[in-house]
Amino acid sequence: EAGVAQSPRYKIIEKRQSVAFWCNPISGHATLYWYQQILGQGPKLLIQFQNNGVVDDSQLPKDRFSAERLKGVDSTLKIQPAKLEDSAVYLCASSTWGDSYEQYFGPGTRLTVT
Amino acid sequence: RKEVEQDPGPFNVPEGATVAFNCTYSNSASQSFFWYRQDCRKEPKLLMSVYSSGNEDGRFTAQLNKASQYVSLLIRDSQPSDSATYLCAVYTNAGKSTFGDGTTLTEKP
Numbered sequence A: 001e002a003g004v005a006q007s008p009r010y011k012i013i014e015k016r017q018s019v020a021f022w023c024n025p026i027s028g029h030a031t032l033y034w035y036q037q038i039l040g041q042g043p044k045l046l047i048q049f050q051n052n053g054v055v056d057d058s059q060l061p062k063d064r065f066s067a068e069r070l071k072g073v074d075s076t077l078k079i080q081p082a083k084l085e086d087s088a089v090y091l092c093a094s095s096t097w098g099d100s101y102e103q104y105f106g107p108g109t110r111l112t113v114t
Numbered sequence B: 001r002k003e004v005e006q007d008p009g010p011f012n013v014p015e016g017a018t019v020a021f022n023c024t025y026s027n028s029a030s031q032s033f034f035w036y037r038q039d040c041r042k043e044p045k046l047l048m049s050v051y052s053s054g055n056e057d058g059r060f061t062a063q064l065n066k067a068s069q070y071v072s073l074l075i076r077d078s079q080p081s082d083s084a085t086y087l088c089a090v091y092t093n094a095g096k097s098t099f100g101d102g103t104t105l106t107e108k109p
Helices: none
Strands: A005-007 A010-013 A019-024 A031-037 A044-050 A053-056 A065-068 A075-079 A088-095 A109-113 B004-006 B011-014 B019-025 B030-038 B045-050 B055-057 B060-065 B070-075 B084-092 B097-099 B103-108
Touching: A005 A088, A010 A019, A019 A088, A019 A109, A031 A075, A044 A065, A044 A075, A044 B097, A075 A088, B004 B084, B011 B019, B019 B084, B019 B103, B030 B060, B030 B070, B045 B055, B045 B060, B045 B070, B070 B084
Parallel strands: A010 A109, B011 B103
Antiparallel strands: A005 A019, A019 A075, A031 A044, A031 A088, A044 A053, A065 A075, A088 A109, B004 B019, B019 B070, B030 B045, B030 B084, B055 B060, B060 B070, B084 B097, B084 B103
């Protein structure tokens, strides 16, 4: 079974530029998560989708971050404009919904903002 | 106060030792609990779910204490391959997930 796919794996941009990340979850997983993980910290939930609806985006900096999950499958996360403090690993995860919330993570995108 | 708190460590243990990690959570509506393992510069991987009756998988045992709002992970006969960061994840009944910052385990040679 294919795992969660993410691209790109690495990205270096200058501050004030924009960037987009893509995620394709495990087939059949209704729930998709985007996390930001800063070095030395745990994953911080940015947004959680169930199918193509948003379950939680309370920690998404909506003035610069946006995310969508069209057709309830793959998803994109965008940052515009980027700040230095956005340097982090952006992880996508997916899970089934309901009795089990076991999440499976993609390899992540390591973003460096200079 | 963070919703999910873990002792960051590092826990430096000799091979063969038993080590235990605790994770405390503040939201009493939390219903599902998991331990993940994260190796350096890798993504988190699910280690085990934590059931109300406890859960054992080989050398790993996870327990839940809802009254005191903590979950624990016990590793027996620790091996060098166990060196990693262990993340606790907590879910509310609405399916909202929160991760702790992790506890780092290092095997002493």
